[in-house]
Amino acid sequence: MASSVAQTRTAASTAAVLPVLLSISLIHMMNDSMQAVIPAMYPILEKTLDLSYAQVGWIGFMLNMTSSVMQPAVGAYSDKRSRSNLLPIAMSLSLLGMVGIAFAPSFWYVLFAVMFIGFGSAIFHPEGSRVVYFAAGSKRGFAQSVFQVGGNAGSSLAPLMTVFIFVPLGQSGAIWGTLLAAFAIAVSFGLLPWYKSKLAEWELKRSDAASPDGSTVFTVANHPRVKFAMGVLVFLVFARSWYHSGISSYYQFFLQEHYGLTVQQAQIPVFLFLAAGVLGTYFGGVLADRFGLRNMIVFSISGAAPFSLILPHLPLFWVYPLITVLGFVVLSGFSVAVVYAQFLMPAKVGMASGLTTGLAFGMGAIGAVVLGKAADVFGLQPVMWFCSVLPLCGLFAMLLPSDRPKI
Structure with a gap:
């Protein structure tokens, strides 16, 4: 009887908390929808506020700097002083940003409003990933x-919001974006x-020498092997991101130039690449739980x-099926890289x-930006x-330490 109870408790502790995962995924959808408002509004803001293309570019730069590049710094801070109320604070900042964009009278007000959305996203993503980490059980991928x-x-x-709103x-x-934030x-x-209770448990266990699933990890961030592995992982993530940017941003122009497709026709292969990538993101995590993160x-x-x-x-003729498979494969490691970094x-x-x-x-x-400048100078x-050789950088992944438990 005691053994049966122990087994039941172990199974419960390793099971994913699905309602929490679905809830944080829903918040993630709202957050990224608000981020998508910015590029979706470029043509509207350009006409309404008489912006130059350079000013439009600065809006995108500000969004990326605040929402993306600042995430490691925000994540490092929240690791030391994590607070359960950071999630609603992040969404509140995004709400203020949506209001600011809706009523901004000039370029500088738009730039200021975009900062709020960017900061909200920079706070949300590390905290959201922490919620997922707690709720994953043994199914981290x-x-x-x-x-x-x-x-x-x-x-x-983004395209639907542009057309219908x-x-x-x-x-x-843009004021409709406040409904997403609310x-x-x-x-x-x-x-x-739930999150507050998990944070309290985590503070007690964070110095343990093994991960919750029992696999061997290095818990000291400045351990030489951790530094090396994280360096390799970040390099791989950069290579994948550059390849993804090249296909999603410029392959459509290559299709027009090389195959003579119209603008509308050139969208189809890019859409197939991105849509297959969504499926690859999901199934990649599921497969990683079975075959290993590395x-x-x-x-x-x-x-x-x-x-x-x-x-x-x-x-x-062969572009359409191949780019679909390509999108699925290259994005199948997107979420896996996050889980592997948390493993390290x-x-x-x-x-x-x-x-x-x-x-x-x-x-x-x-x-x-770099690829676009290169295309202007050297051609598409x-x-x-x-871009086609960038995935070869994936061979460096063989240098990563294994995440599988030693038997």
Whole structure:
């Protein structure tokens, strides 16, 4: 009887807390939807406030600097002084930003409002990843994938918001974004009691020498092997982000130039790449729980290399199926990289998440600028050839320490 009770408790402790995962994924969708408002409103703001293209670029730069590049710093701070109410605080900052954009009379007011949305996102992502870490049980890959799919779904709403809200209503239509923020605040308040109790437990266990699933980890962030592994992981995340930016931003122009497609026709392969990436993000986490985090990272990046290398040289007919497979494979390691960083740094979950998500998005945005400048100077074809070799960097994943328990 005692053994049966112990087994039941062990199973309960390793089971994922699905209601919490769905709730934090829903908040993630609201958060990334508010971020998607900014690029969706570019054409509206450009006309309403008579902005130059350079000013539009500065708006995007400010959003990326505050929401993405600052995440590691915010994560490091929250690791030391984590507070359960950071989730509603983050969404409240985004709410203020949405109000500011709706009524901004000039460029500088828009820039200030965008900072609030960026700071809200920079606070949310490390804290949201910490909630996922607590709720995952032994299904860390699955849990992070559920969380990330919510964000991907929110980002994909930008074109729909432009068509159905911002074009008919103009700049003031941004006020509808406050409904997203209010809903996210309400859901985050519902999570507070559970999250507060988990934070208290975590503070007692964070100095333990093993992760909750019993696998061997290095709990000291400045351990030489941790530093090396995190360096390799961040490099791999950068390479993937640059490749993703190259395909999502410039492959459509390559299709027009190389195959003679119209603007509308060129959107189809890019859409297939992004849509398959959403599925890859989810299934990659599920497969990582079975086959290992490092193994999935190796597969997701280096496994995409054969497809990426031949993509610029294919007949148009073969572009559609191959780019679909490519999107699935290359994004299958997206959420896995976050979980692996948390495996390396279990006492610094916020910083680990910030390095692999926030900083990666920021570097992806910088990569898009660099690749665009290179396309202006050298042409699109050399840039596509350069992008096609980036997944070969995934071979460096073989240098990462194994995350599987030693038997």
